[in-house]
Amino acid sequence: MVDDLGAAKALRRSGLHAWLKVDCGYHRAGVAPESAYALEVAKELGEERGVFFDGILSHSGHAYRTTNRDEAAEVAESERLVMVRFGQRLATVGIPVRGISVGSTPAMAAVRDLTGVTEARPGNYVFYDRTMVLIGACRPTDVGVTVLATVVSHQPGASHFIVDAGALALSKDPGPGHGDLPQAMGAVQRHPELTVATLSQEHGLIRAASPAELEGRFRVGERLEIVPNHSCLTVAHFDVYHVLRGGRVVERWPIARGR
Amino acid sequence: MVDDLGAAKALRRSGLHAWLKVDCGYHRAGVAPESAYALEVAKELGEERGVFFDGILSHSGHAYRTTNRDEAAEVAESERLVMVRFGQRLATVGIPVRGISVGSTPAMAAVRDLTGVTEARPGNYVFYDRTMVLIGACRPTDVGVTVLATVVSHQPGASHFIVDAGALALSKDPGPGHGDLPQAMGAVQRHPELTVATLSQEHGLIRAASPAELEGRFRVGERLEIVPNHSCLTVAHFDVYHVLRGGRVVERWPIARGR
Known part of the structure; x- marks a missing residue:
């Protein structure tokens, strides 16, 4: 998982698989999808000089700040749109996007549409907890x-x-x-x-x-x-x-x- | 460690060592030292019907709510006084008090007098941390x-x-x-x-x-x-x-x- 140009370059000839981390609105880590920098890092990985570019990845941690499923569904949909559009942006400049990985437990508990998404990673989903009950993600x-x-x-x-x-x-x-x-x-x-x-x-x-x-x-x-x-x-x-x-x-x- | 009459009775013939936990002002656990109940539990343990009564024990967790060493030293001294006086109360009714164990890290970092105390248990003392710096327990x-x-x-x-x-x-x-x-x-x-x-x-x-x-x-x-x-x-x-x-x-x- 990479969101840094230096790290992407360091992966050359490593033989490793890499995902490009994208900021889908949580603003913690990940490249800003509209930025020139995002394209620069994606190009470095997409040229696959001894690295496998598996796709783009996001974490909708801001879904934890919702208080009901409708709000969480909105976060899930905005995450999907950010990621699918960023994937299209990369495709138009010839960078292959094999996977689009999204996820947070509240978003996945409420999501209505996963068109274009290939993977979701809702970690807390397996057990849920008091927090998930309080924000309406589960009973x-x-x-x-x-x-x-x-x-x-x-x-x-x-x-x-x-x-x-x-x-x-x-x-x-x-x-x-x-x-x-x-x-x-x-x-x-x-x-x-x-x-x-x-x-x-x-x-x-x-x-x-x-x-x-x-x-x-x-x-x-x-x-x-x-x-x-x-x-x-x-x-x-x-x-x-x-x-x-x-x-x-x-x-x-x-x-x-x-x- | 016991502060419950039922538990003290259940220890009879166990061959175990027991400390009586006393509330020294933190108000979380421990018998209230002025109460009739405290004396009742102490008597049960002090009669040593197949149990070894090692002494009385407290935790001055309220020392974490101070902001400087003088305040923490006051907590330490009040803990000492509560425990020593409770020990004297037990002694006057013929209950042997072999040990008086006190402690919390902020109290031990500031303590000025340990007269009558036989043991201290300041757990965090070995490393300290940011909290201890902020409340003035250490540099x-x-x-x-x-x-x-x-x-x-x-x-x-x-x-x-x-x-x-x-x-x-x-x-x-x-x-x-x-x-x-x-x-x-x-x-x-x-x-x-x-x-x-x-x-x-x-x-x-x-x-x-x-x-x-x-x-x-x-x-x-x-x-x-x-x-x-x-x-x-x-x-x-x-x-x-x-x-x-x-x-x-x-x-x-x-x-x-x-x-």
């Missing part, structure tokens, strides 16, 4: 990953209790901060009356509206499932998935990681 | 861990560039949010003119005041060191430390992790 029941947490402290008369899932389990991802979306560090499955209020390193603080709501409930040793704000960052903290079917663990899958 | 040169990041995207005319250290490397810890402390997702070592503005999963966005500040600098492939907001969460993402002496890697230490 709560679509979320496929939770963290099993144990109550480790619950003082008499308190309106909160503590679980052993903190930032080292759930990550410190705050979830979406735009619109009027409710702020929390996760959601307790089947307990909408509870708020994952704060996470410190090893601890999660779960709050109720009043001590009365917790009286006799959520005793030390009890377990609950927490829906993470960001499933990717959460999963990266663990070594194994416990795969459930009908509430029972039926398989254990190792999580590939290593850095 | 910038005291920070002992950085993440080596590579510039992976820098578009011509942009006032930002992208590095390959995102939330999966640095964590999403936002650093301190209190007082007038500057908000950023980390600091670039030796480049106070740059801001680690945002982190997405795999990418860090480093911003300058203007494109002119970046012209001809920080090209794709260049490396820089990032001081994390929270060294504990950062380190937990990696498998190995690269130990530097005089700017050269002299050892590689495996990082113990596994979940």
Whole structure:
């Protein structure tokens, strides 16, 4: 993945496959598709001097800033148009565009038209998470990953209790901060009356509206499932998935990681 | 570590060692030291029916909410007083208190008196981080861990560039949010003119005041060191430390992790 002329030149005679990264509106990385520079980098790759030019690639990260599927569908369509038009621009100057790769989970969850697109890469799509629910990309029941947490402290008369899932389990991802979306560090499955209020390193603080709501409930040793704000960052903290079917663990899958 | 009567009773005949967790003012977990409940749990442990009662333990997490050493020293002293007095309260009713364990990194960095304390557990103390610098717990040169990041995207005319250290490397810890402390997702070592503005999963966005500040600098492939907001969460993402002496890697230490 390349968006830099120097890097594109350095790929000559490497025998590697390369995608040209294009800024489709997120404005993080990628060449600006209308720019002269974009054409310059594309030409360098398209001449294929010892490199395979696989196509053009974008990431519509701005789809995370939407609050419903219609808005996300608009982002998806604008991403498609930017990419297909840029592909046409390259084709008219004789640069072959073999692939057009797009994607972000909110955009893919809402997309209506993929004409001209050859690949999509919605990473979070496999599990979804609390963020995806909040921005309308999926329903709560679509979320496929939770963290099993144990109550480790619950003082008499308190309106909160503590679980052993903190930032080292759930990550410190705050979830979406735009619109009027409710702020929390996760959601307790089947307990909408509870708020994952704060996470410190090893601890999660779960709050109720009043001590009365917790009286006799959520005793030390009890377990609950927490829906993470960001499933990717959460999963990266663990070594194994416990795969459930009908509430029972039926398989254990190792999580590939290593850095 | 116990702060629950049911858990204390369940420890009978376990042969385990136990510490009684005390709330020293952080109000997250731990028995309230003035409460009847605290005495009840302490008695259960102190009778040592097949359990070893090692002592009382606190965590002064509220020391993270200070902005200078004097404030942190006040937290440390109040933690010490709470714990020593609670220890005396237990002693007067015949409950032996073998150890008094306190600690948080900001408190330990500022503490003036440890009379009566037998142990301190300041976890972050070994490396410090950007948060510790901001709240005055240490100087910038005291920070002992950085993440080596590579510039992976820098578009011509942009006032930002992208590095390959995102939330999966640095964590999403936002650093301190209190007082007038500057908000950023980390600091670039030796480049106070740059801001680690945002982190997405795999990418860090480093911003300058203007494109002119970046012209001809920080090209794709260049490396820089990032001081994390929270060294504990950062380190937990990696498998190995690269130990530097005089700017050269002299050892590689495996990082113990596994979940």
